[in-house]
Amino acid sequence: MTDTPRQPIAILGVPFDEKSSYLRGAAQAPAAIREAFHCPSSNYFSELGVDFQQHPDILHAGDIPLHGDTLAQFEQITNAIKARITAGQRVLALGGDHSITYPLVRAAAGHYANLTILHFDAHGDLYDRLDGDPLSHACPFARIMEAGLAQRLVQVGIRTLNAHQREQVTRFGVECIEMKDFQPRRLPDLSGEVYLSFDMDALDPAFAPGVSHYEPGGLTTREAIDLIHSLAAMPIHLIGADLVELNPVRDSHGMTAMTAAKLMKEIASVMYCR
Numbered sequence: 001m002t003d004t005p006r007q008p009i010a011i012l013g014v015p016f017d018e019k020s021s022y023l024r025g026a027a028q029a030p031a032a033i034r035e036a037f038h039c040p041s042s043n044y045f046s047e048l049g050v051d052f053q054q055h056p057d058i059l060h061a062g063d064i065p066l067h068g069d070t071l072a073q074f075e076q077i078t079n080a081i082k083a084r085i086t087a088g089q090r091v092l093a094l095g096g097d098h099s100i101t102y103p104l105v106r107a108a109a110g111h112y113a114n115l116t117i118l119h120f121d122a123h124g125d126l127y128d129r130l131d132g133d134p135l136s137h138a139c140p141f142a143r144i145m146e147a148g149l150a151q152r153l154v155q156v157g158i159r160t161l162n163a164h165q166r167e168q169v170t171r172f173g174v175e176c177i178e179m180k181d182f183q184p185r186r187l188p189d190l191s192g193e194v195y196l197s198f199d200m201d202a203l204d205p206a207f208a209p210g211v212s213h214y215e216p217g218g219l220t221t222r223e224a225i226d227l228i229h230s231l232a233a234m235p236i237h238l239i240g241a242d243l244v245e246l247n248p249v250r251d252s253h254g255m256t257a258m259t260a261a262k263l264m265k266e267i268a269s270v271m272y273c274r
């Protein structure tokens, strides 16, 4: 897989938060991440040395235009990603609440048959339904796994499993690394085509206060970046990613937006080399 031809990376906003169960606000995240990305307090380089201002293979592609009801918007998301993939690009999507990962992965799975998903989150997001809603941001990985859109789901940072979600972990054969068992710099061996989904609340709220669901006991920013960087040494093709659940309404001085902008750069850098 290391000789996979390089494909441009499109960074694409998905301003959607209609499936948030607790607080709205994540629809404002793509604009907040872009503002933080351009903030002159930092520069445009990732830690891995990629220059995001100059790079010919990294496309700052704006937001997906969304209108209509939820199903229509999910269709628009899937179609936008399909078009990018057909054009030979890979997409790093900026959410949006986590419900968008279902239409995002639905598009990717149409092109990549044997996907592994690496999912960072405080929550398993495996509910069959939440408050009667199968498309809630608490449900995307149940929809993905029951539809066979991924062959393997590896979760990191989880610290909220209830009885139902533990059953879902077993039902779908999820490799769930709960935070209580987490060891720094240790991911399972991954290979083949990988999709990365990063929920900002995987980070401890001390590091990322700009999220809707405060769940203490999470990853440090450094631990998350180290895990993302560790993918660069694995025999994988990172075919797509999303960064979701930043809630600028809850942020403090734009700190979490800066963290999201940094994660965006580090994830895209790993995509660039994998």
Ligand code: MN
Pocket (backbone or CB within 6 Å): 098, 121, 123, 125, 137, 199, 245
């Ligand atoms: Mn989530």
Ligand code: MN
Pocket (backbone or CB within 6 Å): 121, 122, 123, 199, 201, 202, 213, 245
């Ligand atoms: Mn979460």
